Amino acid sequence: MLESDLLYEQEYSIRINTPADPLFYYFDYDQRSHDINMEFQHDHDFYEIHILLDSSATHIIEGNVHALQQYDIVLLAPYRLHMTQYPAGLPHKRLIINFNMPRNIPGLETAYNEMLQPFNEEVPICRFTGGLRSAVFEPLNAIFTCSRSASPLNPVLIHSLFQQFLCTLSQQNDKNAYVLEEIGNAIMQKIYSVTAHIHSHYSSELSLDSISRQFYISPYYLSHQFRTVTGFTLTEYIQMTRVRKAQQLLLHTRQRISDIAGQCGFNSFSQFNRSFNKQSGMSPSAFRKAQGTSGGGSPLSSY
Structure with missing residues (x-):
């Protein structure tokens, strides 16, 4: 050794x-x-x-x-x-x-x-x-x-x-000797720049058209390449990011669920409930009750 x-x-x-x-x-x-x-x-x-x-x-x-x-x-x-x-x-x-x-x-x-x-x-x-x-x-x-x-x-x-x-x-x-290196091709870099933008602006209005304009990519090309690189549609990725943020707020704050929905970029409480149920397998209130507010969680080191 x-x-x-x-x-x-x-x-x-x-x-x-x-x-x-x-x-x-x-x-x-x-x-x-x-x-x-x-x-x-x-x-x-x-x-x-x-x-x-x-x-x-x-x-x-x-x-x-x-x-x-x-x-x-x-x-x-x-x-x-x-x-x-x-x-x-x-x-x-x-x-x-x-x-x-x-x-x-x-x-x-x-x-x-x-x-x-x-x-x-x-x-x-x-x-x-x-x-x-x-x-x-x-x-x-x-x-x-x-x-x-x-x-x-x-x-x-x-x-x-x-x-x-x-x-x-x-x-x-x-x-520290670490240096940034270019990884993958230009479109891969561009798509991960889009994902970084989504994680930073999940509470704002996000759409295929607005992100296409922001990154100077045609909507069709962005839609196709985004799914190729990430495995998700742009809409799915935005909703997943928002639900993950909502889960953290449900676990670690006592904010009202309706306030969390708005804070995470959902236009309506019903839209929030549908997206949350789809990804979590339960309602926001059931998630909070099941997980508690102590924020224990479990290690994610299996990845």
């Missing part, structure tokens, strides 16, 4: 608490293939880190396409829309880390904000090489090693080591 490698065991996982708890960790060591690529961007109410362990992949963050190389680190703040696409061929190893941690500890607020600052970068992807990469990964390897024992101290050790990992990322952020 090379010095800079991350320790790995397929289908191994480490869990401390649940996403509903103030302190939560889930480390998922597994592999994914092109056959189970995600269909749609998603978000969640906890932090996520994606580390590609071999070959290459594509990560889409709020509609923007990013090429990944081996050992690239993707840092996703809560509610940041994203999805990973793996190329055809053999499955690709990756480590997904979902986590929450208290940030209002007296005396540590400023330090915690600094520690988590890399998650707020416009392009939140880190690439390190050589000895620097080894130093960044050292705490993660220590977490893997200590998790193999049954010590009652493990949760404290893992929490401490993970904070060390985050601090190292923050301290070395100025040495």
Whole structure:
């Protein structure tokens, strides 16, 4: 094993608490293939880190396409829309880390904000090489090693080591070697620019004609290419984005459902109900009741 490698065991996982708890960790060591690529961007109410362990992949963050190389680190703040696409061929190893941690500890607020600052970068992807990469990964390897024992101290050790990992990322952020690369052809780039626009303007009036004018594409061409690239019609994608936003508001606020409908871009409450039922399999009120308002959710690291 090379010095800079991350320790790995397929289908191994480490869990401390649940996403509903103030302190939560889930480390998922597994592999994914092109056959189970995600269909749609998603978000969640906890932090996520994606580390590609071999070959290459594509990560889409709020509609923007990013090429990944081996050992690239993707840092996703809560509610940041994203999805990973793996190329055809053999499955690709990756480590997904979902986590929450208290940030209002007296005396540590400023330090915690600094520690988590890399998650707020416009392009939140880190690439390190050589000895620097080894130093960044050292705490993660220590977490893997200590998790193999049954010590009652493990949760404290893992929490401490993970904070060390985050601090190292923050301290070395100025040495980040990741560079943006053009991915795919021009029309693929254009379509993902359209998806980014939808995610940023879902509460506004959106239509095939208005988006065609915005991006200087004929409505027919946009309609055809959008479905080819994303697998959805433009209208389906807009409605899915709005429903996902509504789901988050239902989970994490006590706003009236009718207010949420308007805030998410639906022209009428009946339209909102139809779209929500179609995608969620239940009404907005039933969804809120079933999920509760604590925002626990479940890790989405299966992708």
